[in-house]
Amino acid sequence: MVAIGVVILxxxxxxxxxxxxxxQFLELLKKPILIHSLEVFEQHPLISQISVVTNEASYNHVEHLIQKYHLKKVKRIVMGGKERQxxxxxxxxxTPTEWVLVHDAVRAFVTADEITTLIQAVNENQPAATLAVPVKDTIKRVNEFGIVEETLNRKELWIIQTPQMFDRELLLGAHQRAESQDVLATDDAMLVEMLGDSVKVVRGEYTNIKITTPDDIFLGEAILAKRRKGSVQTT
Structure with missing residues (x-):
């Protein structure tokens, strides 16, 4: 089996x-959001190693948390840059693995099943894939004056999530080209698209939310509490 690494941002x-x-250090049910994310990959049998990308101010704290929660697959802590890219x-x-998953630390609710499905979607002929969910609402394109210009076809629209998975060399090449052209993308799949390669969309779960605002903390705790309750009932 090929080695699969994970980069946690x-x-x-x-x-x-x-x-x-x-x-990423705020707590959900008395555990840091970062740790919730890391533990999913730590416990996944197909993941061989993890790299955590942080900043200088948080380096020691990340190192402490990794030791505290006994995360054996975390092999390195990497200093990040000015932008996410x-x-x-x-x-x-x-991360010296043939395949790599890129995941936002604040998406603490991705499941092992979603990760497995994503991994199964990539191969030599399909070297890039991302989790995503279909848009539920009607989406309209609006001009600078607040006037609707177009109602988009909801069936063609997906909300992109992480993790995203790539052939490592393909992703590195996409980043290098973007840097040479001074391109700043909103996600890594976009950089691969710019190379002309296709990205497979793998349906995920709506619960794979990104913690962004205070309201997300309450929603996140509700998601985790429901999962824990379900786990207890089925044991």
Whole structure:
């Protein structure tokens, strides 16, 4: 079996959270959000190693948490860059596996089943894939004056999530080309698309939310509490 590594992005400061604590270190049910994310990959049998990307101010704290929660698959802590894209490149460069998953630390609710499904979707002929969910609402394109210009076809629209999975060399090449052209993308799949390669969309779960605002903390705790309750009932 080929080696699969994971890059966890935990270098953000979370301005929209209105907290002096970076959101990846806020707690859900008395455990840091970062640890919730890491433990899913730590316990997944197909994942061989993990790299955590952070910043200088948080480096020691990340190191402490990894030791405290006995995360054996975390092989390195990597210093991130100014932008998310720079942090991804640093993390992927430091992760010497044939395949790599890129995941936001604040998406603490991805499940082992979703990760497995994503891994099964990639191969030599399909070297990139991302979790996503179909848009539920009607989406309209609006001009600068607040006037609707077009109602988009909801059947063609998906909300992109992480993790995203790539052939490592393909992803590195996509990042290098973007840097040479001074392109800043919103996600790594976009960089691969710009190379002309296709990205497979793998249906995920709507519960794989990204913690961004204070309201997300309450929703996140509800998701975890429901899962724990279900686990107890089925044991």
């Amino acid at each position: 935990a270098a953000g400061i979370g301005k929209r959270m209105n907290s002096t604590t970076p959101k 720079n942090s991804v490149y640093a993390g992927v460069t430091a």
